[in-house]
Amino acid sequence: MKSWTRREFGCLTGAGLLTALSPRKALGQAKARVVVIGGGIGGATVAKYLAASATTIDVTLVEPRQVYTTCFFSNLHLAGLRPLEQLTHGYEALTRQYGITVVHGSAEAIDPAAKTVTLNNGSTLGYDRLVVAPGIAFRDGSLEGYDEAAMEIMPHAWNAGQQTRLLRQQLESMEDGGLFVLVAPPNPFRCPPAPYERASLIASYFQRRKPKAKILILDAKDSFNAQDLFQDAWNRHYPGMIEWLPAQFTGGVTAVDPKTRSVITVGATFKAAVANVVPAQMAGRLAQQAGLTDQSGWCPVDPVTFESALQPGIHLVGDAIIGGDMPKSAFCANSQAKACAFAIAADLAGSAQFPAHLFNTCYTYLAPDDAFSNAISFKPVDGKLKSVLSFISKVEESAEVRRKAARAAEGWYDAFTHDVFG
Amino acid sequence: MRPVVGFAIATGFVLLVSQSGAAAGADQGAQLAATCASCHRLDGGGTGIPSIIGLGEERLNSALLAYRAIERPNHIMHAIALSLSDEEIASVARYVAAQGK
Numbered sequence: 465m466k467s468w469t470r471r472e473f474g475c476l477t478g479a480g481l482l483t484a485l486s487p488r489k490a491l492g493q494a495k496a497r498v499v500v501i502g503g504g505i506g507g508a509t510v511a512k513y514l515a516a517s518a519t520t521i522d523v524t525l526v527e528p529r530q531v532y533t534t535c536f537f538s539n540l541h542l543a544g545l546r547p548l549e550q551l552t553h554g555y556e557a558l559t560r561q562y563g564i565t566v567v568h569g570s571a572e573a574i575d576p577a578a579k580t581v582t583l584n585n586g587s588t589l590g591y592d593r594l595v596v597a598p599g600i601a602f603r604d605g606s607l608e609g610y611d612e613a614a615m616e617i618m619p620h621a622w623n624a625g626q627q628t629r630l631l632r633q634q635l636e637s638m639e640d641g642g643l644f645v646l647v648a649p650p651n652p653f654r655c656p657p658a659p660y661e662r663a664s665l666i667a668s669y670f671q672r673r674k675p676k677a678k679i680l681i682l683d684a685k686d687s688f689n690a691q692d693l694f695q696d697a698w699n700r701h702y703p704g705m706i707e708w709l710p711a712q713f714t715g716g717v718t719a720v721d722p723k724t725r726s727v728i729t730v731g732a733t734f735k736a737a738v739a740n741v742v743p744a745q746m747a748g749r750l751a752q753q754a755g756l757t758d759q760s761g762w763c764p765v766d767p768v769t770f771e772s773a774l775q776p777g778i779h780l781v782g783d784a785i786i787g788g789d790m791p792k793s794a795f796c797a798n799s800q801a802k803a804c805a806f807a808i809a810a811d812l813a814g815s816a817q818f819p820a821h822l823f824n825t826c827y828t829y830l831a832p833d834d835a836f837s838n839a840i841s842f843k844p845v846d847g848k849l850k851s852v853l854s855f856i857s858k859v860e861e862s863a864e865v866r867r868k869a870a871r872a873a874e875g876w877y878d879a880f881t882h883d884v885f886g
Numbered sequence: 887m888r889p890v891v892g893f894a895i896a897t898g899f900v901l902l903v904s905q906s907g908a909a910a911g912a913d914q915g916a917q918l919a920a921t922c923a924s925c926h927r928l929d930g931g932g933t934g935i936p937s938i939i940g941l942g943e944e945r946l947n948s949a950l951l952a953y954r955a956i957e958r959p960n961h962i963m964h965a966i967a968l969s970l971s972d973e974e975i976a977s978v979a980r981y982v983a984a985q986g987k
Binding site: 857874 | 924929935957
């Protein structure tokens with residue numbers, strides 16, 4: 465198949481024709497400038513689909529990192545099943561194939577009146593539309609003693625990369641018979657099934673290499689996502705290895721002590737050989753500083769255009785938004801990003817917008833050869849994103865069905881990251 | 887790696903057509919196909935997830951109608967297809983079929 469570039473695309477459709485059809489961009493005017501802050505799944509998808517939508521839009525993506533390591537599938541790395549390099553993606557194709565300007569800097573401030581973004585090197589970028597995809601931050605003080613120094617001893621590994629490597633190294637050097645403690649966060653948080661998938665895959669690693677090890681999940685909640693599927697799998701695959709303690713049993717985790725690698729609940733102290741502490745979350749720092757968050761710590765948005773309810777002209781997608789029934793997942797971020805990109809492109813061109821279709825699809829590993837899947841569709845109803853239809857694997861499914869889902873998940877990863885990063 | 891050829895072409899059509907009025911039977915298939923691209927590579931590559939490139943419009947259309955009718959064998963495609971109208975299924979099938987040519 466022939467390669468396609470934006471330049472060829474522009475020639476084929478005719479730049480003059482596009483210009484003539486664009487009421488807000490008369491001949492001779494500059495292209496519309498859209499700046500996207502954050503090169504995670506939401507930000508990279510918005511940038512790509514905006515750039516592909518029209519040659520009349522100049523897209524700049526601001527992202528401090530040279531490469532992005534996906535959180536999804538990072539639990540496979542923790543289990544020793546996939547090198548981190550295979551989960552790491554660059555931005556070159558977005559520039560080469562879609563003409564996106566990628567600026568490797570950090571956005572420090574937004575001036576909505578002047579429509580400028582100030583970067584950490586002091587330079588500013590002007591915009592006609594701004595998209596902010598800031599991801600998550602951890603809530604300060606939600607767990608006493610869990611500061612940046614403690615994260616290097618008791619990693620969260622909830623942003624993939626160095627933290628994922630660190631936790632993997634700790635699991636590898638742990639002696640057989642050691643206790644691995646996983647502190648699971650309160651709702652809402654990034655990727656609802658992920659703490660329990662992590663426990664499952666680490667259990668599969670222990671079963672192979674450290675069969676006397678134990679896993680203790682100390683949860684801030686009293687129930688969790690797809691609980692019946694997980695608990696069924698834990699009984700089948702890892703009998704006696706994983707213990708889950710809900711908040712109503714422990715009173716909740718209140719503090720950590722990195723010196724003794726201990727996790728402290730209201731009623732007891734648990735000394736871990738390896739501790740994975742995932743704290744309470746909120747929208748990324750830039751969203752907090754730019755006045756894009758409400759009292760909840762997350763960002764309210766219009767469910768059709770994903771424009772901020774607090775700052776007109778600024779759009780938000782991904783984990784940072786109040787997504788109604790949409791969970792904080794990479795798939796949702798990708799789905800929201802496409803709807804947002806089409807809405808911005810239609811608005812800049814002064815054209816009608818098609819009704820958006822929003823979905824979440826998720827493959828979750830219970831063991832390397834046992835995965836379940838779910839699919840949910842969403843629609844804007846009364847200003848909120850509501851779940852319309854929801855399907856999920858059943859506990860009684862055959863091993864063959866689950867094995868196929870595990871293989872489909874690998875294909876999904878390839879297609880999905882190709883959709884985001886080109 | 888090869889780019890998502892289809893997408894670049896199709897969104898162009900969406901802009902062109904939609905600006906002359908969505909009511910005039912605009913091809914909405916391109917935007918709908920963006921949903922397909924979250925799991926199916928539209929350049930025909932990839933393994934693990936069945937390719938939807940090169941199947942032809944009629945087969946894509948009837949497959950989506952069949953997925954919409956029953957939950958088995960694939961609840962993901964069931965959820966996707968249930969959210970689409972007959973017209974939306976026709977337009978995404980037409981668009982995706984054109985990508986294989």
